[in-house]
Amino acid sequence: MQQIRVLIVDDSASVRQTLVDVLESEPDIAVMGTASDPFVAARRIQEEVPDVILLDVEMPRMDGITFLRKIMAQRPIPVIMCSAVIDERSSLLIEAMEAGAVDVIVKPRVDTKQYLMESRVRICDAVRAAAKARLTGLGRRHATPRPVQEKLTADAVLPPPTPRSRDVGETETIVCIGASTGGTESLKAVLEVLPADCPPILIVQHMPEKFTEAFARRLDGLCAMEVKEAEDGDLVTRGRVLIAPGNRHMLLQRSGQRYTVQIKDGPLVARHRPSVDVLFRSAARTAGSNGVGIIMTGMGDDGARGLLEMKQTGAHTIAQDEASCIVFGMPKEAIALGCVDRIVPLDLLPVEITRAGNR
Incomplete structure (x- = not known):
């Protein structure tokens, strides 16, 4: 080795x-x-x-x-x-x-x-x-990750979706995005070109506690829509982007026609907190066919199972392509599960999000 x-x-x-x-x-x-x-x-x-x-x-x-x-x-x-x-x-x-x-x-x-x-x-x-990161002029090694401890699934935080999750009626389209290594700059490239009335977006980006607040503030100053670090009970509305706080899970909730987020503690899921699998599963349970799941650059498989659950409940699913990923890990795992409807380069993700908001 x-x-x-x-x-x-x-x-x-x-x-x-x-x-x-x-x-x-x-x-x-x-x-x-x-x-x-x-x-x-x-x-x-x-x-x-x-x-x-x-x-x-x-x-x-x-x-x-x-x-x-x-x-x-x-x-x-x-x-x-x-x-x-x-x-x-x-x-x-x-x-x-x-x-x-x-x-x-x-x-x-x-x-x-x-x-x-x-x-x-x-x-x-x-x-x-x-x-494994793609850096200009440098060939990368390809070490295989070795499990350090038992890797928990989203079951540790919330139950899986049921067959009834698909049919939730007509509500606002909810876009859920998961990213890890290379995601900070990639997310910036996507969000800063979206219009002010973009569909509501929930993001899990693997990063440390407190760093997410500064990241959200930076994006808020660059983007037409509102971008903030999510707080428990925040409304999920058009023109707003909520970023999961570091070291805490973020879940989508629904009451009637209104969506909010729940911020909660819990164990590492797929070796992460916040976990993309947790967000995606909550979207599968709550938004069903009104959801859009996007998996972006990152190492590991966090988000792949959750994206499969979103697809099974009728959501539209998208993966960033290999050529534009810093690390083609998370999208690769999702594609391997057969749960991705479209594979697109980074610069076309804003088009997909805008289209989803207008469907």
Whole structure:
């Protein structure tokens, strides 16, 4: 098995050691080295090019984003930005994604065994996804993810849809989107060209707690429609985009002709919280044939089963094509299940959403 070689760049010796312990617990990942600042890291890269870099945001002598820009300009390597405090640095992390980072993670804490386990799952999966990311001029390895723990399905959060879920009557079309690695910039490309009266859109983008709020604010400033981080009880209405908050599941609910969202805790589903499978299943149960499910770039299979359930209840289902995906994982799994009606490139997704809203 070819291992994914990782370089860790962080000024904290304790963080470096914790990350080493986390990554080397997996047989398909190897830490090729650590560096206390970007200058040490640059010398290390000259000796051996890593498959993935874990890079701290703030460090002495040179900050992480400046170093990220230098890497992308000189020798593109998949970079995952790390932060201990997301809420205070969210704007910087948004900037990092725009500069070319493929993902953002929260540094592992050792508060509780459960938290450390979930951190390990997220960090190792982020490294595997980054190793597959399409970056100009760099051939990517194709490591096979290894299950770290039992992978729960959406059953852990809500029951499956019933045959009655298909026939919900005529209501507003609800668009549900799931994305992961590469999704932040891809979602921006889709949403910023949609009209102000677009159909209601619910999004699960795998990202850390607090980061989703900054991401929603950024999109709200770029888009014609309202974009916000979802809160429990938010109305699902035309011209509004709701993004699931990091570390919490988002479900679609219906009361009469009115749709709202429920924000709830729960275990990791398909190794994620929020989970695309949970959102899609809730849409299958609640919206039935009035739903539209879209699965976009990302590693793993979160969303594939949920998209199948949406299709089985009459929803229209769409997958982003391989050529425009940063990581062709989630769409590939959905296509393999035979639950995708249309496969389209990223630049045609807005057309599909607009068309769905007018049907």
